Amino acid sequence: MNRRGRPARAKFTPRPSVAQRLEAAENLLDGSVSDAGGVWSRAVAWILRLALEQAVDQLWAQVAPELMRCPMRAQLLALRVYAGPETAGQVGALWAALSRAAHHLDYEMAPSVTDLRRWRDQTAELARALELAPLAHQPFG
Template sequence: MSAPGRWANAGAGSDLEAAEYLTSADRLLRERLRGTESLWPRACVWLLRLALEAALRALWHRENASVATVSMRAQLLSLNSLDSLDPAVPARADHLWTVLSGACHYHPYELSPTVAELRSWHADVAALTQILASHGVS
């Protein structure tokens, strides 16, 4: 008997949840909140990654709920099994999640993401969440 993955208890994920994360990330990009001077770029990246993950979980709850409980890497790989999804979407989602995951973590030899990078990632996540939200909905 195999134990459920560590993501089994993760939130169900919803398109609304993804939109809320994107709205919060956008707020960090537009406004400087007091006390976040050096923290906001990585907080923004975390919110973007959470938005992408919520959109993926919501997709899997619509398509195949058992996939929503596996690791994010497995969810990304499983995108290739959706025949009606544009073939570029799985690679795009995987690349974006990998980039965001790397940018989430502090490395003493790397700079924080720039505003231009954050805005670009925000646009990419927003577009991808829309694609994922519209998939399988009639």
């Protein structure tokens, strides 16, 4: 409570960067974080998905800010125009794989370390490609 008896406002904390999210995923993969229990593999998938979504958001902030408010599936469709069909297809496939891996289903195995490391590398590669997309391309049409 503040001095007027109202609930105190939460202080603004900037969200982690894509690089910080990738580092957090790497720490989980390396075993540096030991208190994640049995959910660490799904936590890595969530962190990677957040990093990928943030890389897409950063592209939209530069070229089409209004797209940041759209659902991710719509953003993935629009991505073909700004990043090209190949990059957009790779982002869409990775986002779908991370989404499946992040959601726990009792009858599915958790993602393997090999899959998680591959997805981590793909996330980093696609984040770099999206960062360069506004410089390399005018909207595809």
